[in-house]
Amino acid sequence: MTANDIDTWRSLPAAQQPEWPDSEALRNALADLASYPPLVFAGECDQLRGRLASVARGEAFLLQGGDCAETFVGNTADAIKNKLKTLLQMAVVLTYAASVPVVKVGRMAGQYSKPRSSGIETRDGVTLPTYRGDAVNDLAFTPEARTPDPERLKRMYHSSSATLNLVRAFTTGGYADLRQVHAWNQDFVALSPSGERYERLAAEIDGALRFMHACGVDPEEFRTVEFFASHEALILDYEAALTRVDSRTGDLYDVSGHMVWIGERTRQLDGAHVEFASRIRNPIGVKLGPTTTPEDALALIEKLDPNREAGRLTFIIRMGAGKVRDALPTLVEKVTASGAQVAWVCDPMHGNTFEASSGHKTRRFDDVLDEVKGFFEVHRALGTHPGGIHVELTGDDVTECVGGGDEIFVDDLHQRYETACDPRLNRSQSLDLAFLVAEMYRGH
């Protein structure tokens, strides 16, 4: 392979691409990006593919989560730390309940671009380009802010690099010690009204840790954590500029993140995103909404995973709580019958968005939970593996989704509604979800 082999997508229709007003500025930014060092190493992508192969075989569970849209100003040490802490806490609970390794993947260090329902937004009679993520333009509603600026792609690279650097430091430098993470969970259980319900599970985990300590078990795995980065491969110019030939194998890897996914709005079989993803060796996710037919899923497998390699392809199901029980079984049945070994993961966020009476885009915690329940029920009935969850969350105490143990009401949404795009579970709702999914997993 040569770096040019990645360019086959360029002759195909690419949905959801920004209209950059200055093509020379774009060319310059992309040339700079192409000269920058990789953000991840191809060997790490292989490692993640191996972990996801375990998920596809039913021997591991995927926890994938983070912001809907990362922002440059929101990319602070505290925000990164809180997100990571929340994911690690969720992972401990899930690991104990599922008794299988939990593969931890952040929607982090690259989640800076957004597909939108409309290319324009109108407020008080003024119409401007829609916000497409910090990689493209700014959220402020002014003509300057909303004009796509390719220099932002370079900022995306540098922000992703800073995030990865800190995440690597936290996960290997002692912050992620299992006993520490468990102690945070004990605090959640002891100090939050919603946490009390999980006392028993937390006590069991505590007992298991004490037992291992008494036996003198203290493996390296307790002190460090394997953590991967993922984002939607949306802006293909950016992803292509960061695609490199792996010197070990000659294969192409998109070194902007370990795993990339194709969104519900860009998964056209004859479109540029699927073509791009078919050329790289990274593990690939594809979001599948309620209109996906089994034929679509099988054709995606044929194009993206022609060798039927477990770990290569993850189907991220986002049907909505009201549809998952009806729409998912046929997909799982037909894909399983085809012999493909995909990982099945539930995104219980994107099919459950609605506009509250206050005007905020929100999601009900109960719908999120119900979609995960439906996902587990379908897999239980078919004898297949509910391989994981993909969640939009933050480690901060925002008020963006309604419900949860420490209930947030529609009237509370305005208090800390901070997302740049879609509503995220806050810290306590995320932990709530982890404990409830853990209970489901045990039932499974």
Ligand SMILES: O=C[C@H](O)[C@H](O)COP(=O)(O)O
């Ligand atoms: O995160 C997903 C999409 O980018 C988001 O739901 C699109 O939102 P919109 O319908 O407001 O454009």
Ligand SMILES: C=C(OP(=O)(O)O)C(=O)O
């Ligand atoms: C846009 C997203 O989801 P979907 O493609 O499933 O709508 C997302 O996960 O940010």
